[in-house]
Amino acid sequence: xxxxxxxxxxxxxxxxxxxxxxxxxxxxxxxxxxxxxxxxxxxxxxxxxxxxxxxxxxxxxxxxxxxxxxxxxxxxxxxxxxxxxxxxxxxxxxxxxxxxxxxxxxxxxxxxxxxxxxxxxxxxxxxxxxxxxxxxxxxxxxxxxxxxxxxxxxxxxxxxxxxxxxxxxxxxxxxxxxxxxxxxxxxxxxxxxxxxxxxxxxxxxxxxxxxxxxxxxxxxxxxxxxxxxxxxxxxxxxxxxxxxxxxxxxxxxxxxxxxxxxxxxxxxxxxxxxxxxxxxxxxxxxxxxxxxxxxxxxxxxxxx
Amino acid sequence: xxxxxxxxxxxxxxxxxxxxxxxxxxxxxxxxxxxxxxxxxxxxxxxxxxxxxxxxxxxxxxxxxxxxxxxxxxxxxxxxxxxxxxxxxxxxxxxxxxxxxxxxxxxxxxxxxxxxxxxxxxxxxxxxxxxxxxxxxxxxxxxxxxxxxxxxxxxxxxxxxxxxxxxxxxxxxxxxxxxxxxxxxxxxxxxxxxxxxxxxxxxxxxxxxxxxxxxxxxxxxxxxxxxxxxxxxxxxxxxxxxxxxxxxxxxxxxxxxxxxxxxxxxxxxxxxxxxxxxxxxxxxxxxxxxxxxxxxxxxxxxxx
Numbered sequence: 172x173x174x175x176x177x178x179x180x181x182x183x184x185x186x187x188x189x190x191x192x193x194x195x196x197x198x199x200x201x202x203x204x205x206x207x208x209x210x211x212x213x214x215x216x217x218x219x220x221x222x223x224x225x226x227x228x229x230x231x232x233x234x235x236x237x238x239x240x241x242x243x244x245x246x247x248x249x250x251x252x253x254x255x256x257x258x259x260x261x262x263x264x265x266x267x268x269x270x271x272x273x274x275x276x277x278x279x280x281x282x283x284x285x286x287x288x289x290x291x292x293x294x295x296x297x298x299x300x301x302x303x304x305x306x307x308x309x310x311x312x313x314x315x316x317x318x319x320x321x322x323x324x325x326x327x328x329x330x331x332x333x334x335x336x337x338x339x340x341x342x343x344x345x346x347x348x349x350x351x352x353x354x355x356x357x358x359x360x361x362x363x364x365x366x367x368x369x370x371x372x373x374x375x376x377x378x379x380x381x382x383x384x385x386x387x388x389x390x391x392x393x394x395x396x397x398x399x400x401x402x403x404x405x406x407x408x409x410x411x412x413x414x415x416x417x418x419x420x421x422x423x424x425x426x427x428x429x430x431x432x433x434x435x436x437x438x439x440x441x442x443x444x445x446x447x448x449x450x451x452x453x454x455x456x457x458x459x460x461x462x463x464x465x466x467x468x469x470x471x472x473x474x475x
Numbered sequence: 476x477x478x479x480x481x482x483x484x485x486x487x488x489x490x491x492x493x494x495x496x497x498x499x500x501x502x503x504x505x506x507x508x509x510x511x512x513x514x515x516x517x518x519x520x521x522x523x524x525x526x527x528x529x530x531x532x533x534x535x536x537x538x539x540x541x542x543x544x545x546x547x548x549x550x551x552x553x554x555x556x557x558x559x560x561x562x563x564x565x566x567x568x569x570x571x572x573x574x575x576x577x578x579x580x581x582x583x584x585x586x587x588x589x590x591x592x593x594x595x596x597x598x599x600x601x602x603x604x605x606x607x608x609x610x611x612x613x614x615x616x617x618x619x620x621x622x623x624x625x626x627x628x629x630x631x632x633x634x635x636x637x638x639x640x641x642x643x644x645x646x647x648x649x650x651x652x653x654x655x656x657x658x659x660x661x662x663x664x665x666x667x668x669x670x671x672x673x674x675x676x677x678x679x680x681x682x683x684x685x686x687x688x689x690x691x692x693x694x695x696x697x698x699x700x701x702x703x704x705x706x707x708x709x710x711x712x713x714x715x716x717x718x719x720x721x722x723x724x725x726x727x728x729x730x731x732x733x734x735x736x737x738x739x740x741x742x743x744x745x746x747x748x749x750x751x752x753x754x755x756x757x758x759x760x761x762x763x764x765x766x767x768x769x770x771x772x773x774x775x776x777x778x779x
Binding site for chain 2: 356358361377379381388391396399420430433463464470472474
């Protein structure tokens with residue numbers, strides 16, 4: 172089952188209370204693809220980098236079976252760079268710099284032969300670009316879309332257009348409240364689903380995630396992590412694990428979408444254990460399965 | 476199985492964005508006892524009121540099978556009064572007034588014949604008083620203790636003494652962080668358990684609750700309420716449902732304590748649907764069972 176991923180590819184400088192790293196592989200499509208690569212193939216990545224993009228990052232993606240035909244390399248251009256600093260409680264981060272480079276004029280082009288993916292994941296980019304992607308797609312079974320406060324605040328019309336055309340929208344709790352101006356998350360979720368997406372996932376960080384369909388709600392626990400090394404990319408990693416698992420099973424029942432939320436949470440819980448994508452490059456299927464079972468144990472109770 | 480409840484009995488004035496109520500029945504021991512009354516008997520309430528305490532409130536407690544031999548009525552004294560106002564998002568509340576009345580000199584006296592309860596619930600009162608209660612107890616199987624930020628800030632030594640002598644401590648997430656000065660709740664929980672309690676429950680409001688034992692964690696979902704009418708007493712109601720269910724089953728296994736957390740959450744979810752204790756006076760066992768099953772459905776997923 173093919174999975175097409177469109178998003179940013181970046182070089183990140185990240186500083187946490189514990190350590191710092193420079194020129195680390197980052198970007199939404201990177202995290203999504205690496206996370207999904209543990210579940211499904213082929214994965215088709217679409218993005219843009221400059222000629223400064225390190226060869227070893229390309230090789231890493233390829234080692235994970237990610238098809239980078241759609242990764243445009245602009246000769247003489249500079250790769251998107253982001254610098255961020257996390258504070259003690261890791262919920263607050265400061266963006267130190269954003270150098271868009273070639274990403275400023277990103278015009279996603281889906282290669283021929285890749286316009287009929289089984290699954291499409293629209294990473295967190297300008298919704299105007301997400302629309303451009305959707306317009307190139309000839310057919311697909313399921314569209315997963317991520318977004319953020321920046322687009323809710325600045326590109327709401329375009330985002331609303333995207334929302335009408337996706338199966339699952341993934342946002343966090345503060346973004347849901349921002350999008351609807353409604354503090355109650357359950358009400359907010361209903362309002363967002365009324366804007367288009369068949370399913371809505373609201374991520375709540377240390378409090379887990381909520382999945383909403385027309386008539387059902389699923390509450391997923393958070394993995395009890397005693398220390399978070401680097402939260403960068405956790406949301407993208409969630410989306411990648413979610414879409415990768417669903418794509419690999421081809422089962423779009425609510426029961427299976429619940430499992431996909433847990434696999435997304437599983438991958439995100441690994442992601443934050445080390446800097447950058449590092450933890451996502453060294454996992455085994457057994458690691459993932461074991462943690463999935465820990466999630467099961469964490470929230471399971473029986474009637475008596 | 477006998478359950479002894481010690482805490483405040485109060486008359487509340489509550490104002491929410493939706494409505495307001497005056498002289499409503501309130502206080503921690505009231506909510507705890509009414510909530511527990513759906514699960515177990517006898518319930519022995521210990522508290523103090525003035526001679527202004529309305530007769531119908533006494534009758535209500537008695538109608539729920541609550542034994543009020545331990546409710547001291549001080550002739551000419553005034554019942555503890557609390558006034559609070561909730562704002563739009565219902566997470567913030569202002570205390571408008573606190574008139575301690577007879578509660579200022581509350582000296583809990585456990586009646587003879589009631590000093591060997593199967594279960595003891597120490598409602599949220601000054602830990603110095605909680606110690607006075609513990610000193611009167613001849614034997615008990617299980618002690619549940621509630622507390623709050625006020626005592627963490629002002630009576631920490633006494634609270635630490637109490638914590639050494641209880642089986643379960645129930646607090647909310649901000650109180651756990653305050654008590655340990657540790658933002659990570661999982662670390663914070665370990666630190667609190669090291670202070671004494673065998674089990675710890677951290678309530679997280681709209682995000683559910685976490686139960687910790689020495690080597691296990693259980694994550695309980697929150698009931699997805701679209702509107703909360705009055706949050707007053709929800710924490711006490713949780714404690715009452717939790718202890719009442721455990722007491723009624725006599726099963727202190729971790730599996731059963733998990734179910735007790737869900738029954739506590741179930742009762743709290745009813746409590747907030749109407750003003751004061753109103754919703755807790757009109758439930759049926761079937762209502763409670765049905766909502767418990769909704770909690771099960773809300774968080775259940777299977778491996779494939």
